[in-house]
Amino acid sequence: MALVNDHFLKLPNNYLFADIAKKVNIFKAQNPRADIISLGIGDVTQPLCPAVIEALHRATDEMASAGTFHGYGPEQGYDFLRDAILKNDFLPRGIHLDRDEIFINDGAKSDTGNIQELIRWDNSIAVTDPIYPVYIDSNVMIGRAGIKGDDGRWSNVIYLPCTAENNFIPQLPAQRVDVIYLCYPNTPTGTALSRDELKRWVNYALKNDTLIFFDAAYEAYIQHPDVPHSIYEIKGARRCAIEFHSYSKTAGFTGIRCGYTVVPKEVTVATLYGERLPLNPLWNRRQSTKFNGTSYLSQRAAEATYSPEGRLQIRKTIDYYMLNARHMKETLRKIGLKVFGGDDGPYLWVQAPSGMTSWRFFEQMLYNTHVVCTPGVGFGPSGEGYVRLTAFGTHEQTDEALERIKNFY
Ligand code: PLP
Numbered sequence: 001m002a003l004v005n006d007h008f009l010k011l012p013n014n015y016l017f018a019d020i021a022k023k024v025n026i027f028k029a030q031n032p033r034a035d036i037i038s039l040g041i042g043d044v045t046q047p048l049c050p051a052v053i054e055a056l057h058r059a060t061d062e063m064a065s066a067g068t069f070h071g072y073g074p075e076q077g078y079d080f081l082r083d084a085i086l087k088n089d090f091l092p093r094g095i096h097l098d099r100d101e102i103f104i105n106d107g108a109k110s111d112t113g114n115i116q117e118l119i120r121w122d123n124s125i126a127v128t129d130p131i132y133p134v135y136i137d138s139n140v141m142i143g144r145a146g147i148k149g150d151d152g153r154w155s156n157v158i159y160l161p162c163t164a165e166n167n168f169i170p171q172l173p174a175q176r177v178d179v180i181y182l183c184y185p186n187t188p189t190g191t192a193l194s195r196d197e198l199k200r201w202v203n204y205a206l207k208n209d210t211l212i213f214f215d216a217a218y219e220a221y222i223q224h225p226d227v228p229h230s231i232y233e234i235k236g237a238r239r240c241a242i243e244f245h246s247y248s249k250t251a252g253f254t255g256i257r258c259g260y261t262v263v264p265k266e267v268t269v270a271t272l273y274g275e276r277l278p279l280n281p282l283w284n285r286r287q288s289t290k291f292n293g294t295s296y297l298s299q300r301a302a303e304a305t306y307s308p309e310g311r312l313q314i315r316k317t318i319d320y321y322m323l324n325a326r327h328m329k330e331t332l333r334k335i336g337l338k339v340f341g342g343d344d345g346p347y348l349w350v351q352a353p354s355g356m357t358s359w360r361f362f363e364q365m366l367y368n369t370h371v372v373c374t375p376g377v378g379f380g381p382s383g384e385g386y387v388r389l390t391a392f393g394t395h396e397q398t399d400e401a402l403e404r405i406k407n408f409y
Contacts, residue, residue: 042346116179173204214231348388
């Protein structure tokens, strides 16, 4: 008899977006003619740029003949992509990493979920709240998060609230913690941390021997020079932080799948016997065992985002979405809603009017404007009373959604 991993049974039945889809489907069944605009799930709408498409065609042609065909690739990724990453994402920022500190993956979701396998089940973890649900759910699955209380908080997770009251800048934990998840620019709030603020976190981590898992999936959306694109821009971070990147939002790879994780050799963890072990070889061992590499096609496509044309083309698409973000923020503020984020990230975090709950605001918007947003409480208890809107719509959809929201509110 196989016994279930009963930590899985502690998870809420549905993923947030499945709950939303269910509610939208009920609405659709009742209102079959309604023209629904989704500004909820964070998927992109613009196609892959020409440089990426050309690279995909070239790579496909290579697969068609025996001499250039690619089978299993290195689990850690092809050198051509790892080198392009070092040269383009890190060297220009004064960050010197080795090729074997970069691990190519099939998107940041896998590695942000998997990374916690490297640490014991009884480490303490802290998350900024609200947050990308994968961080907590992956810890629930292994039994590290404890039990979920009626207030929506897991008993072994330390929550660092980010709300309008603290301008979405989390306070350092009052106690020492073993691991902290940070995501900047942030989903769901669309807010960012300045260099000085991020420095406080790195200094806390160095002082308290804390490991930081830093999710930089949205770094390409940063507009202000004072906002770091990588935690390694901060001195000392390579001793305490692992960083996750994704081409999903940078270059529209949500359907192609490619990202990477940086595990500097200087990041170490303790054994029960007081030794220190570097995480880099452990992650390498984990990946070699459980992961068989990202497809050659995806990696050639990712490489193309660094070509001169590719860089210009993906920048154009990011500018396109950020124009939506600016327009959304201005319009929603003009009609009196409290709106945050959207300056250095593609999300708008909107406070529900007059004490309404997140789900109530979601329903009000769906039923009265036929616009789908994401209830903030789905990202954690401090998200209650907010909803998230994405800037990933087309200009036309976004303008239409704003027009309807303006008319209703
Ligand atoms: N990290 C954050 C903060 C995200 O919001 C997302 C996706 O929405 C991901 C990671 C996952 O991205 P990927 O498509 O690379 O798996």
